[in-house]
Amino acid sequence: MSKNKNILKLNSVVVDFDGFKAVNNFNLKINQGELRCLIGPNGAGKTTVMDIICGKTKSTSGKIIFDQEDITNQEEHLIARKGIGRKFQIPSVFKELTVKENLYVALNSHLGFFRNLFKFFNKKDQKKIDEIAEFVGLQNELDKTAQFLSHGQTQWLEIALVVLKEPKLILMDEPTAGMTDYETNQTATLFNKLKKTQTLIVVEHDMGFVKEISDVISVMHQGKLLAEGTASQIENDDKVKEAYLGKKGITNA
Amino acid sequence: MNKKLFKNTYVLYGIVCFLLFFVPLILKDDPFYINKSSTYICLGLLAVSLSISWGYTGILNLGNAVFFGLGSYCMAMSLKLKTDAVHTGSGGLPDFMVWNNVEKLPWFWEPFHSLTFGIMAGIFVPVLLAIILGFFIFRGRIAGVYVAIITLAVMIVVYLLIMDQQRFTGGFNGITDLFVLRMGDLEFDAYGSSSYYLILLVMTVVLFISLLITKSRAGLIFQAIRDDENRVRFLGYSVGTYKTAAMCVSAAIAGIAGMLYTIVMEFASPTFLAVPLSLSIVIWCAVGGRQSLMGSFLGAIIVTAGQGFLSESETFLHTWTLVMGLVFILSVLFLPKGLAGAFDKLTK
Numbered sequence: 001m002s003k004n005k006n007i008l009k010l011n012s013v014v015v016d017f018d019g020f021k022a023v024n025n026f027n028l029k030i031n032q033g034e035l036r037c038l039i040g041p042n043g044a045g046k047t048t049v050m051d052i053i054c055g056k057t058k059s060t061s062g063k064i065i066f067d068q069e070d071i072t073n074q075e076e077h078l079i080a081r082k083g084i085g086r087k088f089q090i091p092s093v094f095k096e097l098t099v100k101e102n103l104y105v106a107l108n109s110h111l112g113f114f115r116n117l118f119k120f121f122n123k124k125d126q127k128k129i130d131e132i133a134e135f136v137g138l139q140n141e142l143d144k145t146a147q148f149l150s151h152g153q154t155q156w157l158e159i160a161l162v163v164l165k166e167p168k169l170i171l172m173d174e175p176t177a178g179m180t181d182y183e184t185n186q187t188a189t190l191f192n193k194l195k196k197t198q199t200l201i202v203v204e205h206d207m208g209f210v211k212e213i214s215d216v217i218s219v220m221h222q223g224k225l226l227a228e229g230t231a232s233q234i235e236n237d238d239k240v241k242e243a244y245l246g247k248k249g250i251t252n253a
Numbered sequence: 254m255n256k257k258l259f260k261n262t263y264v265l266y267g268i269v270c271f272l273l274f275f276v277p278l279i280l281k282d283d284p285f286y287i288n289k290s291s292t293y294i295c296l297g298l299l300a301v302s303l304s305i306s307w308g309y310t311g312i313l314n315l316g317n318a319v320f321f322g323l324g325s326y327c328m329a330m331s332l333k334l335k336t337d338a339v340h341t342g343s344g345g346l347p348d349f350m351v352w353n354n355v356e357k358l359p360w361f362w363e364p365f366h367s368l369t370f371g372i373m374a375g376i377f378v379p380v381l382l383a384i385i386l387g388f389f390i391f392r393g394r395i396a397g398v399y400v401a402i403i404t405l406a407v408m409i410v411v412y413l414l415i416m417d418q419q420r421f422t423g424g425f426n427g428i429t430d431l432f433v434l435r436m437g438d439l440e441f442d443a444y445g446s447s448s449y450y451l452i453l454l455v456m457t458v459v460l461f462i463s464l465l466i467t468k469s470r471a472g473l474i475f476q477a478i479r480d481d482e483n484r485v486r487f488l489g490y491s492v493g494t495y496k497t498a499a500m501c502v503s504a505a506i507a508g509i510a511g512m513l514y515t516i517v518m519e520f521a522s523p524t525f526l527a528v529p530l531s532l533s534i535v536i537w538c539a540v541g542g543r544q545s546l547m548g549s550f551l552g553a554i555i556v557t558a559g560q561g562f563l564s565e566s567e568t569f570l571h572t573w574t575l576v577m578g579l580v581f582i583l584s585v586l587f588l589p590k591g592l593a594g595a596f597d598k599l600t601k
């Protein structure tokens with residue numbers, strides 16, 4: 001029962017940017033423990049969907065239910081506290097802090113100012129940080145300042161920051177953007193490990209990567225849900241072909 | 254010398270505080286220079302205060318001197334009410350109030366009869382202002398240059414209020430002719446080493462508490478906010494609360510610095526919360542290294558002592574402001590992390 005419980009439900013969500021409907025009557029249901037890929041052509045509204053789930057953008061109408069709770073248009077940090085983690089398209093880490101300090105900030109513990117005032121690093125924290133660093137393959141970079149990491153490592157560090165918070169749902173926006181083939185492969189391995197314990201929504205352009213990690217794929221087009229299914233179903237869907245390649249299909253392109 | 258020892262910040266800070274202990278001995282108790290040294294330490298502490306908000310949390314507070322000035326006035330009000338009866342009106346009414354035909358001590362002056370209250374007010378009035386400012390600025394997600402403009406404007410408003418309410422604040426003249434601070438049997442003469450050691454002691458305590466804050470998890474979160482505010486927010490932290498907290502810590506330190514400054518200057522003046530001083534703090538931090546408490550502290554001392562030295566020497570009598578400007582430009586161009594950054598590179 002709990003395995004198939006809907007952890008996230010979007011009910012006819014609309015985002016209206018001064019007349020332009022970036023997301024138009026969008027519905028989505030995510031089951032507990034699922035890895036859902038969200039794909040679509042440029043401007044389909046994928047990132048906007050992520051933004052409204054985590055509170056970065058406010059929706060014009062519609063409802064977002066997370067873990068049986070209405071979280072529509074709540075403040076970002078409150079949504080984050082309920083258990084939604086977000087990884088951004090442009091890697092966002094704390095550039096002037098070391099990898100270890102980055103992870104220490106993200107450590108799942110008290111969030112209030114006074115609880116963190118005069119709180120110092122201890123052995124228990126070290127153990128958790130070592131674990132996560134090894135999980136994302138940064139165990140040898142702990143003392144490096146984050147701005148000197150490679151692009152791939154920066155992405156992994158941000159993934160580590162998000163995972164450390166032990167969220168119930170993770171939103172990943174183009175985690176492999178700008179990565180080398182080798183790094184993309186590493187990331188796919190990482191996601192297949194993550195999948196075992198986490199519920200994830202992944203926005204991605206790289207179809208190879210999507211096929212590697214996904215169970216169910218949702219396709220978006222012009223702010224609406226176009227199709228939903230496994231990788232092979234999606235690839236043979238006429239509507240999807242049309243959205244990506246234009247009306248006349250690949251032969252007349 | 255052991256390099257590892259030099260990397261331990263606590264040891265380094267301890268060494269500097271220890272060395273400052275010997276200044277009066279080196280100056281052979283020369284009253285003028287001891288007084289100067291005391292003022293430099295107060296201004297150094299003021300730079301530490303900006304280092305926490307600007308260097309660590311990324312809040313460029315151009316109105317930082319308002320906290321300093323408020324602290325200074327609180328101390329001055331307490332000391333004024335203790336002045337000998339010769340200089341005051343009936344019932345211990347401060348002299349400037351007599352000149353302004355005020356007949357009764359205003360209600361908000363009353364509690365300053367107690368020195369303890371004055372000292373508490375010198376810390377908590379600035380903190381209260383920081384809370385109010387933080388609430389409006391950071392809840393509204395105002396960031397970057399707008400914060401600088403708002404804080405600067407607020408300081409000017411307070412400055413104008415003090416100038417305008419001459420009857421209660423002494424206006425342009427400030428609050429002068431103060432009683433010498435006494436605690437028990439100790440008398441803190443502004444030109445004696447007793448004041449110097451009092452200021453050094455307070456500065457050491459404040460500096461180490463600040464160091465502990467910046468080294469704690471809260472301090473790391475401050476720096477994380479400086480680097481990427483949104484990332485911190487989406488990790489579940491209330492960024493506004495943390496920024497307000499940083500500003501409160503900064504305000505408390507500036508308030509303490511202001512109180513000490515009143516003790517050595519023997520007056521409080523509206524220039525303590527005027528634009529020139531407030532902008533100077535930014536320069537001190539930039540030269541010394543805003544991301545280092547000690548860097549900012551020494552930056553303030555080096556720049557103010559340099560100003561004092563140059564403006565008194567005959568060669569630079571007319572050009573000393575140019576020289577200071579040049580120092581600032583050169584340090585921004587070649588030492589983006591200030592003297593502290595250069596020190597870090599050398600000891601690496």
